[in-house]
Amino acid sequence: MKEPRSFANKLGRYYLLFTAGFGGFLLSLTLLEQEGMPRIWIGYLFMFATIVLYAILGVLSRTSNVLEYYVAGRRVPAVFNGMATAADWISAASFISLAGGLYLHGFDGLAYIMGWTGGYVLVALLIAPYLRKFCQYTIPDFLAMRYGGANGEDNAAGRVVRIMAVLATIIVSFTYVTAQIYAVGLITSRFTGVDFSVGIFLGLASILVCSFLGGMRAITWTQVAQYIIILVAFLLPAIWMSVKLSDNPIPQVAYGKLLPKLSAREAVLQQDPKEAEVRAIFQQRANEYQAKLDALPASWETGRRDAQRKLDNIKTRNGSLLDLRSAERALIAYPKNAEIAASEWAEAHAYNLARAKPITPHAEPYAGDAQTSDIKRNNFVALVFCMMLGTAALPHILMRAYTTPSVHDTRVSVFWTLFFILLIYLTIPAMAVLVKYDIYTALVGSDFNHLPGWVSYWTNVDKLTPLFSINDVNRDGVVQLAEITIDADVLVLAAPEIAGLPYVVSGLVAAGGLAAALSTADGLLLAISNALSHDIYYKIVDRNASTQKRVTISKLLLLGVAFIAAYAASQRPGDIISLVGAAFSLAGSTLFPALVLGVFWKRANHQGAVAGMIAGFAVCLYYMLHANPVLGGSTTGQWFHIAPTSAGIFGVPAGLLVMIVVSLLTPPQDSQTSALVDYIRAPEK
């Protein structure tokens, strides 16, 4: 008992030293900025310093030992395992987009906060301690042994379950890792100005140095460092804004005072005649598009003729060059045929209509008339449960249960995981309210000739899909709320500048976002490559492989998977957020029933597990394809108006039900399985 205590103490000292060093680094950069170091250099320094740091940690904890490579030697103290899991969990989406999502959607966005924290109750109570007692390496290990029958390791039944579990692991983790690598590319390209694909491969290099050399061991120790960076990067701007706006340094407490003020401000803006004027302009534009859409295809013909005539007019009366150019551009940009016109105008109609909508109060749940409000509420509940069940079935989180010294440590480590996640997640809604209040009071109503510097910076970052835009729609020279659009991804990255902090803090926030994306990508890539090397290669292809060979194969597979994921991300797959949502639903529907019933219901058998996994996956996939317009379905195909992202709300019960029915219809498993379940349930010696 003495040895682990001193190990934890030593670790604590190292990470305190690391935090102090990081603080020194920040301080010296702040001084350098005041001496006039250019912004771009601060961006470079942050990116490279942190990436080099992760690489060094990776090199220091390199290993070829199987136990170290797969489960970090099973000696990670609970607190540090909690920190590492928290970093594993806090993805680019949580760090960068979640606060922005709350800014845009108000109360309705809180489904993610509830869902992504509540899932840990299921992890702690139903799955993690039993996996640790089982004491193997991967999730497919557990399912194959539990549902394989006698000698489940070796027989055909065990292999079928193992291969299905591996497939589920890969499908879920791969969609998720693509999203992370995409975010890495986005952040590096925005803050250092390098090309998007170069950014991806830079990030990839640092992921690989880390997990390639040391597997789970290197990842764990790097993730602890990454968590510290994530925490500092997220809390610093939030604390600053909180002090600035409400004289209270604890943002989680302070925004309780600001929320009523924000609501009051929203009410004032809602009544403002100038706001109404801007909204009316958007409504009018939407109506014009609607009229054009109704009159297709004749309206396309007249529109093109008008544009041509305008150009000819300018030419004949020798108009100015500027007018000529703009008329030419208008003609070139005009839709090429009636079909293109239909889709472009429909899009423009929807866009203008959305901007003509009145303000949604931030604190009001499920705004709208009685029917829409009920639909929103049902979707909220469905999304919350879906995210929870998905969390409890994500392989890269669950495999963390294997790395602690004992079952009790696993339970405590889940507690610490949620604790460290909450330090960030309780700040996210606060951040959204703080920024919103600042924009609603400081930016709205200001003069267009005296906009703050960050506005022009962020409006120019991405020309194709503007992250932030502001136009004087009604030409009165004053900023109205309805004239501003803001993208969910920009809020956290721009927050330091909105709060008036030095640019160093912006660099820090970018480094934090990078750490969040890299740490999650590390864990996911390891989950995939372990499933392939341990479960497919070692357990199925070559049972006599030496331990050296197993680790080498695993490293090679990791390299391969990483490059495929980077390639997929560099293709810029559309709508990446909905893909991540899909990953949660698929994970929950496929793996959750088998994992939980495997421990809590002895009667669950091989046939039941196979049928349940297939049914859960199939129902979930069917609903997503059936109800998602992007994937070829239609919104009319929705059941109870539930959005396709929450497909797991049908998939999980379907999986559970099929598993129970099929298990009851087929003979129970042998006494060996029963003994295994008894062993898993029993307390540790």
Place this chain on the structure above:
Amino acid sequence: MDKTIRRDHWHKTRRMTAWLLLLWVVTTFCAAFFARELTGLSVFGWPLSFYLAAQGASLVYLAIIGCYAWRMRRLDRQARADAAAASARRPAGARP
């Protein structure tokens, strides 16, 4: 470890798990489903529904996990102590 001790331990574990899961479901469902009805009340300045969804529910989850870890350690210790007592009794009783 003795079979009856193990069964007893598992029964207690299962009962506690069920109670805590019930608390989890009730918290989640009430905070989400009755959010509109709860807006009128307020805690520390927040409307109650917003507070629950943004902080309250998550803190309840943390408490559930903490309580589970603490109680399970006591149950495990109890089972180990019972087993030790039982094995200490048996050799003594076996000797004439």
